[in-house]
Amino acid sequence: xxxxxxxxxxxxxxxxxxxxxxxxxxxxxxxxxxxxxxxxxxxxxxxxxxxxxxxxxxxxxxxxxxxxxxxxxxxxxxxxxxxxxxxxxxxxxxxxxxxxxxxxxxxxxxxxxxxxxxxxxxxxxxxxxxxxxxxxxxxxxx
Numbered sequence: 275x276x277x278x279x280x281x282x283x284x285x286x287x288x289x290x291x292x293x294x295x296x297x298x299x300x301x302x303x304x305x306x307x308x309x310x311x312x313x314x315x316x317x318x319x320x321x322x323x324x325x326x327x328x329x330x331x332x333x334x335x336x337x338x339x340x341x342x343x344x345x346x347x348x349x350x351x352x353x354x355x356x357x358x359x360x361x362x363x364x365x366x367x368x369x370x371x372x373x374x375x376x377x378x379x380x381x382x383x384x385x386x387x388x389x390x391x392x393x394x395x396x397x398x399x400x401x402x403x404x405x406x407x408x409x410x411x412x413x414x415x416x
Contacts, residue, residue: 275391277302280312280320280369288368290382290399295370297406298391302370311362314355320369323376328354331378333366386412 277295279302282288295302305312312320321331328351332344339345342357344364358364370379375388383405386393397406407413 275300275389276373277389278305278371279303280305280307280365280367282306282308282367285367286400287380287382291368291370291379291385293399294382294385294393294397294406295389297393297395297397298389299394300389300391307365307367307369308362311359311365314359317358317365318355320371320376323371324369324378326378327351328358331366332358332364337361337363339364383412 277300279288279292279295281292281304283306292302292304311317321328324331332339332354334340338361342361343349344354344357366378366380368379370377370385370388372388374390377384377388379385382399393406393410393412395406395410396404396408398404403415405413
């Protein structure tokens, strides 16, 4: 199964998502998007295929979002994409691409919706939350 993750190794959600992909026995193509950002067409495609608006795909915390005035509702999608390409930290993460779809995996277990390969064992997120049991089944926390 061909899987690509647009990864930020400093992000816990991104690391957990990568861990869930690997727990399914898949070694994905890992793109450190801060060092190798996608081009405009790829970024716009990821956002559209994930069913998001450009504004929904922007990360606000820990970014120059406010300083750049990106909270202005008059900003167009093209202007927002320009800002994301100029400052890749504005791209929310992690985007994951599989043959079953594209998702912004926040929370990380969203990736399970687009992985057809089963989980191979228990998985616990970095914060201690168990999301996969010993039989490889998803644990739903209500």
